[in-house]
Each structure stands twice: as C-alpha cells, then as structure tokens.
Amino acid sequence: MDLTKNLTLPELPYGYEALEPAISGEIMRLHHQKHHQAYVTNFNKALHQLSAAVADGDTSAVVMLQSSLKFNGGGHINHSIFWKNLAPVSEGGGVPPKGRLGSAIDEQFGSLEALIQKMNTHGAALQGSGWVWLALDKESKRISVETTANQDPIVTKGPTLVALLSIDVWEHAYYLQYKNVRPDYLKNIWNVMNWNYASAVYDKECPN
Numbered sequence: 001m002d003l004t005k006n007l008t009l010p011e012l013p014y015g016y017e018a019l020e021p022a023i024s025g026e027i028m029r030l031h032h033q034k035h036h037q038a039y040v041t042n043f044n045k046a047l048h049q050l051s052a053a054v055a056d057g058d059t060s061a062v063v064m065l066q067s068s069l070k071f072n073g074g075g076h077i078n079h080s081i082f083w084k085n086l087a088p089v090s091e092g093g094g095v096p097p098k099g100r101l102g103s104a105i106d107e108q109f110g111s112l113e114a115l116i117q118k119m120n121t122h123g124a125a126l127q128g129s130g131w132v133w134l135a136l137d138k139e140s141k142r143i144s145v146e147t148t149a150n151q152d153p154i155v156t157k158g159p160t161l162v163a164l165l166s167i168d169v170w171e172h173a174y175y176l177q178y179k180n181v182r183p184d185y186l187k188n189i190w191n192v193m194n195w196n197y198a199s200a201v202y203d204k205e206c207p208n
Contacts, residue, residue, distance in 0.1 A: 006044045006047075007040045007043055007044055007076055008040065009032075009033075009036060009037050009040050010080055010083065012028070012032060012083050013083065013084070013087075014086075014087065014088050014091070016028040016029045016032070018088040018090075019086055019088060019093070019192045021188075022188045022189055022191045022192045023086075023174075023177070023188075023189065023192065024176065024177045026176060026177075027173070027174065027176050027177055030172070030176070031079075031168075031172060031173060032079075032083070035075075035079075035170075035172050036075070036076070036079040038072075038075075039071075039072045039073075039075030039076045039079065039151070040072075040076055042068065042072040043068075043069065043072035043073050043075075043076055046065050046068040046069050046072060047069070049061070049065055050062060050065050050069065053065065070151075070152070071150065071151050072151070074150075074151035074152055074153045074156075075151040077153045078131055078151055078153055078166060078168070079168070081163050081166050082166050082167075082168050084194065084197050085165050085166055085167075085193065085194050085197060085198070086189075086192050086193065086194055087192060087193075087194035087196070087197070088192065089191065089192065092194065092195075092196055093191065093192035093193060093194060094190060094191045094192055094193055095195060095196075096112055096195060097112070097195040097198060097199050098199070099199055099203070100199070100202060100203060100206075101143075101164070101195070101198060101199040101202040101203070102199075104143055104202070105143070108142065108143055115134070115145070116190055118145050119132050119134065119145050119165075119167065119186075120183065120186040120187065122145055122147050123147075123167055123169050123182065123186045124182055124183050124186060126147050126149075126169055128149065128150075129149070129150055129169065129170040129171070130147055130148055130149045130150060130152070130169055130170070131147065131148050131151075131152075131154075131166050131167065131168060131169065132145070132146075132147050132166070132167045132169060133145070133146040133147070133148065133154050133157075133161075133163055133164075133165065133166050133167075134163075134164045134165040134166075134198065135154050135157070135161045135162065135163055135164060136161070136162045136164055136201070136202055136205055136206060137158065137160050137161055137162075138160045138161075138162055138205050138206070139160045140160075141206050143164065143202075146161070154166075162201065162205050163201070164198040164201050164202055165193065165198050167186065167189060169182060169185075169186075173185070
C-alpha cells in the first residue's frame with residue numbers, strides 16, 4: 001500500500017434526497033459529508049503519521065496508530081459499501097433479489113422475509129454502535145448474517161467473508177429521523193435496499 005496516497009470521499013450514486021422517505025436527505029447529507037468525510041480525513045492523517053513512524057523506526061508509534069487506522073479505515077470501507085447497498089425506489093431500490101442469490105436466500109433462510117427478520121433482530125439487539133451484514137463465505141459458498149462492532153469491517157469476522165449487504169446501525173445513520181426507535185429504521189431501510197448490487201457481488205464471488 002502506498003502510504004503517501006490519500007483516500008478520497010466517494011461520490012454518492014444518487015442525490016441526498018433520493019432515498020426519502022426511508023432515509024431523509026438531511027441524514028444522508030450529514031452522514032456522507034460529515035461522518036464519512038471524517039473517517040477519510042482521520043485515516044489519511046494516521047497514514048501519514050504511520051509513514052513517518054516507519055521511516056523513523058519508531059515501533060511504539062507504529063503500534064499506537066493501529067487502532068486509529070482500523071477504526072477510520074474501517075469506517076471508510078464500511079460506508080463505501082453502504083452507499084452502494086442503497087438505491088432510490090425509482091432505480092430498483094427494494095426490489096427483491098432474483099437469480100442465484102434469491103435461490104441461496106430461500107435455501108438457507110427459508111424466505112427473504114425470514115432473512116430480513118433475522119437481520120433486523122440482530123440489528124435491533126446490537127448494543128452500542130456497529131453494523132449488520134449479509135455476508136458470503138467465498139470458501140464454503142454459504143451466506144450468513146453477521147454483526148460487527150464500531151467500524152470493524154466484515155473481514156474481521158473471517159478473511160474469506162465478503163459483504164453482500166450492510167446496514168449501519170450507528171445512531172448517526174438514523175437518529176435525526178427515527179430518534180431512538182432503531183427498529184423503525186431497520187424496517188424502512190429495506191424499501192431502498194439495492195439487491196442488484198448484492199446479486200452482482202454474489203455472482204462475481206461465487207460464480208458456480
């Protein structure tokens with residue numbers, strides 16, 4: 001990895017208001033411009049500090065920077081996936097998955113409704129801040145529901161796991177609109193879930 005190359009904030013593939021009423025434009029603007037941008041800025045800062053520490057042979061500084069790199073780098077990774085997981089209703093948001101992913105969901109969870117209920121239950125029960133994932137294990141070819149704390153990316157649960165879908169359950173993702181009623185946010189986000197993205201990742205990582 002080039003330690004001198006800065007990350008940049010990715011553009012959203014839709015307007016800030018495009019996911020309403022499921023997610024308000026105000027939340028999307030703050031979430032993207034402020035929160036995601038902060039992860040990018042702080043990761044770049046930590047990366048430059050790491051480069052200097054490595055050049056100086058400062059092992060203590062290298063070790064101390066690991067938590068910042070994990071947290072802010074994870075925040076960037078997770079949010080970059082999250083934006084792609086969502087789509088306006090006019091562009092297919094909320095349309096149920098078909099094809100091979102749809103079949104895999106029916107086979108492993110019984111139905112899409114059962115999977116959604118399981119992810120929502122995990123998301124509502126997650127203490128503090130974190131993420132709920134629909135993940136694919138590239139080795140076993142199985143999909144599973146996972147949770148991670150804070151900004152830990154899905155690979156922290158297993159090096160062969162790939163994210164198909166993610167739901168941000170940090171309060172900054174919903175509080176302005178849903179207050180402390182996280183279950184309502186979890187219910188409504190499925191109206192703008194981009195199953196086309198999830199299916200494309202599944203087909204790429206699990207071609208047969």
